[in-house]
Amino acid sequence: MGDSTGRGGRDRDAGGRARSARPRDGLGRPLAYGAPGVARQPEGVARTPEGTVREAQRLLDAGMPFHAHEVFEDAWKSGPPAEAPLWKSLAQLAVGLTHAARGNAVGGARLLRRGAAGLGGRAGESPYGLDLAGLVRWAGELAGRVEGGEPVDAAREAPRLLGGGLE
Incomplete structure (x- = not known):
């Protein structure tokens, strides 16, 4: 990460994809280069569904819904296509909580409702x-x-994924 290839001056990962090397805070907001930040979630991790839920809950409880969204996104993109809508909806809930905690009321509410709609039929x-x-x-x-x-407050509002929607 952080390998700037000069293509538009953007940071690129080893595969050449645009990926910011800036550190991020617990809500995924970019910080200044060199500032201490929260470790990123590794991308493309294949977990069991139970492992996905466990890791996402740990991150939600820690007030890091942006990072939980990345865990759900891995499940959505690497799991069976029939399960993608479930994981995508859960990722939207996590991103909705992220935006709400960042103070983006419109985006937060919209994503929370979109994620809920995706789960509503189930x-x-x-x-x-x-x-x-x-x-x-x-x-x-x-x-x-x-x-x-x-x-x-993202940690205080973290949902319980198993056995009850609220802390």
Whole structure:
């Protein structure tokens, strides 16, 4: 990372893809080069579904929903295509929490509602022990509070992925 090839002056990874080498904070916001930041999630990690849920919950509980989104994104992109909508919706919930915690009420509420809509048709299911109905309720409730201007602390608002939508 950080290998700038001169193509537009952008940082590039070893494969030549644009990827910022700037450190990031716990909400994924870029910091100045050289500033201490939070370690990034490695990309393309193939985890079991249970491992994905465990790691995402750990990151959510730590107030790092941006990083949890990356874990869900790995599952979405590397898992069976039939499960991609589940993981994509969970990633949207995590990104919605990220935006809400960053103070972006419009984007946060929109992504929380989009993720909830993606799970809504499956709300009676609990794949891998996920409480989809609880997550849909959590997302709708949080989206309403965010739209009302309430500030959001990512760790305090972290959803419970298993057995109940709220902490």
